[in-house]
Amino acid sequence: MNIVFVKGGTRYTASDVNRLARSLQPFFEKARFVCYTDDPTGVEVETIPFFKKPTLKKWWNKLALLSDDFPVEGECTFFDLDVVVHSDPRAYIIGYDKLHLVSAYWKRDKQEYYIRHRYDTVVNSTVMSWTAGTTDHIWTHFLNGRDYWMRKYKGIDGFIYNEGFDIGHHRDGIMSSKANPLTMKAAIESWNNLEWNSTKNSLK
C-alpha cells in the first residue's frame, strides 16, 4: 500500500504533509508514504519530484499520480492536504481495481449538477484509491487535450467524471466537506480549498 500526497507551489507546506502523514500512520503502519512535490524541503516522508513535463499548476498535478510513469507499485490511496483525520478511513475505501473517488453527497441529489452543458461533477478527489498501472489511460487522455480540458473543467473532478472513465466510489462516511457537512461523523474532514490556511494553525 502507498499513501500518496501532492504538494505544489506555496499554498500547502511541508508541515501540512508531515501532520497528515502522522495522522494516517496508525491506520497504514506498513504503507509506503510518498509526497509528489516540486519542493521536498522539510517533508519528512519519501518525496517524488514533479515530472519535468508537462508543467502543471495546482490540482492538475494530481492526475500525474495515475500515470504509468509515477514510480509506485500496487495499491495507492491519495489524500488532499487540507484534511483532518478523525478516525480510521480504511473501512470506507472499498476498491482499488479501478479509480475510486468520494461520492459528492452534497451534489449528487441535486439536478443542477447534471445539467449537460455545465460539465460539473458529482465526484470529489479529496481521497482517491487505485492500483498503480491500471489508470494510465486517464493521464494519457488528459495529455492528449491538456489545454482544452483545463479550459473546459474547473478541476480534475470534472475531467474524471465527464470524460467517461470507469470509476468507483468510496462508501459514504469517508469524508465530510467543511462547507457542506455530512450528518454522520466522517473519517476525514475536508476543507476543499476553503479557508484552510486560517484554520490549520490551530491543528496539532
Added chain:
Amino acid sequence: MELYKKLFEISRRYIEDSKTNPKLDLHRVTDMYDSVGANQIASKQWLVDEAIQYLNQDDIIMVAGAWYGVLSHLLKESGFADNTIYNVDIDPVAKEIGKKLFPETVFVCDDGINFYMERRNWFTVLINTSTEHMEPDEFELLIRSKPEDTLLICQSNNNWAEGEHINCHDSVEELAAACKLKHIYYQDSREFVGKWEQPYSRHMVIGR
C-alpha cells in the same frame, strides 16, 4: 461580420446535433465564442495592424497554436488573401472546426514545435501567439530552430493566473530577450482585463 455569421452557423449546428448525439461536446460552443472574445480579437488585430508592414504577398506563414484559426482569417482579410497560411494546433477538434470556419487556410493537427522543426524552411513567417502555453525549453527550441531570415511575430503575457499559462513573460523586454532576434522591428505591451477582472499585459515582438 462574416466571421461571426460562420461561427453562429457552426455553433447552431452543434446545439442541434447535441439533441440526438449525447456525446457531442457542447463546451466547444463556448470555446468557439471565447476564440472571438474581445481580448482575442483585440490582441490578434493588434498583431495584424503592426505586422502588416513587414509581410509580403508571397510569404508562407505558419501560426503555431492556431486554435480555430481566427488570426489567419484576420490576416486574409487585411490584404493577404493569397498567402498560404498554415494553422497548426495539437487539438484535432480545433482543426475540424477551423476547416469549416476558414476553408481557405490550411489546418494541421500536430504539435506546433515538432511541425515547425521538421519544416522550418517552408515558412518565411512564424507567428506564435501561444508562448505562455508552451514549455519554456520547447519555446527556446522553437526560437533556436528558426532560420535567421524568417520573420518572427511573437506574443506572450504576464497573466500567471490562468491554469494553462506556464511560460508567461513579465515584460516585453523579457519576451524580446527570449526571442533571441538580431533585428527587432517592433516591441510593445498593451493592457487587458482577464477572466477574473484582473489586469494583465500582453506583449508583442516582431523581428528577425
